[in-house]
Amino acid sequence: MAINPRKAAIVGLGNVGASIAFALMAKSLYSSLVLIDANKNKAEGEAMDLAHGLPYASPMRIYAGDYKDAADASIIIITAGAAQKPGETRLDLIAKNARILSSIISEIKKTGFEGILLMVANPVDVLTHLAVKLSGYPEHRVFGSGTVLDTARLKYAIGERIGVDIRSVHTMIVGEHGDSEVPLWGLTNISGVPLKDFCEARNIPATEKEMDEVYVEVRDSAYAIIEKKGATYYGIAYAVARICEAIVKDEKAILPVSNHLHGEYGIEGISFAVPSIIDRHGVSSPLEVPLNGKEQLALLKSAKAMKASIEAGEKALEQ
Numbered sequence: 001m002a003i004n005p006r007k008a009a010i011v012g013l014g015n016v017g018a019s020i021a022f023a024l025m026a027k028s029l030y031s032s033l034v035l036i037d038a039n040k041n042k043a044e045g046e047a048m049d050l051a052h053g054l055p056y057a058s059p060m061r062i063y064a065g066d067y068k069d070a071a072d073a074s075i076i077i078i079t080a081g082a083a084q085k086p087g088e089t090r091l092d093l094i095a096k097n098a099r100i101l102s103s104i105i106s107e108i109k110k111t112g113f114e115g116i117l118l119m120v121a122n123p124v125d126v127l128t129h130l131a132v133k134l135s136g137y138p139e140h141r142v143f144g145s146g147t148v149l150d151t152a153r154l155k156y157a158i159g160e161r162i163g164v165d166i167r168s169v170h171t172m173i174v175g176e177h178g179d180s181e182v183p184l185w186g187l188t189n190i191s192g193v194p195l196k197d198f199c200e201a202r203n204i205p206a207t208e209k210e211m212d213e214v215y216v217e218v219r220d221s222a223y224a225i226i227e228k229k230g231a232t233y234y235g236i237a238y239a240v241a242r243i244c245e246a247i248v249k250d251e252k253a254i255l256p257v258s259n260h261l262h263g264e265y266g267i268e269g270i271s272f273a274v275p276s277i278i279d280r281h282g283v284s285s286p287l288e289v290p291l292n293g294k295e296q297l298a299l300l301k302s303a304k305a306m307k308a309s310i311e312a313g314e315k316a317l318e319q
Helices: 015-027 040-051 090-110 124-135 148-162 195-201 208-219 221-229 234-248 293-318
Strands: 004-011 032-036 061-064 073-078 116-119 142-144 253-262 268-279 282-286
Touching: 004 015, 004 234, 015 032, 015 040, 015 234, 032 040, 040 061, 073 090, 073 234, 090 124, 090 293, 116 124, 116 234, 124 142, 124 253, 124 268, 124 293, 142 268, 142 282, 148 195, 148 208, 148 234, 148 253, 208 221, 234 253, 234 268, 253 282, 268 293
Parallel strands: 004 032, 004 073, 032 061, 073 116, 116 142
Antiparallel strands: 142 253, 253 268, 268 282
């Protein structure tokens, strides 16, 4: 079946899936959007609600459907899974969401789907690894949202603290989308000016203590949001829309998505976030950017934690 490059599908219409649908509609990236959920009424309700905004947006068909309706989509975005509860880490979700993912991948494969699978459900790195294994699709067609959101949170936090437009902040978080994520302070710059040089010129404190405070704020921001409102969904919706934009426009944009590693950074056989080129074909091989000693050690530590989590996910599928 021929792929329709202007057609997308979302599996899972909870807060995250519905917010992604809204963000995709707002960005006018697709002409057709299929909404799939185990609760068909929920998908139909979301489709109706979104469609009522179309007179003020670009022409687009938004409708509830099933997996066969997504067979010719250029991308299927998987958000379905158990929600993260207050006090629960993303890794606590492994067993529940691994089984849910297995059933979803099984249904997608039956349709002969040949597009891109974008994993968003948590723990996203573990589920991306399992999706590669379960689907059997080429690795460039299966990747996760990774730390694209975490990176946006870091840019926002830095911009707010030093008083500049957050779009002028260039930095990245890599590794696990979670507690062991690694900020790349060595590469952080403000429109090309190294962060420490910029702060020194403007008499802004930029010691290791200040940077650690920013990192902890960013790392724990999801927990703070969940405690206050029960879930996070707007930030990840725009992060996913950014990834989709890079695909639709064949941008070759560099984003820290969950990608399968084959020795890059000294890490083998797991999926987690590293800088990668995104275009209409999906994700390319991971890019190796220069890391300082502290960052390299932190990334290896994150990888070790991910290996244990992936093993837990694989065991859950065997039960």
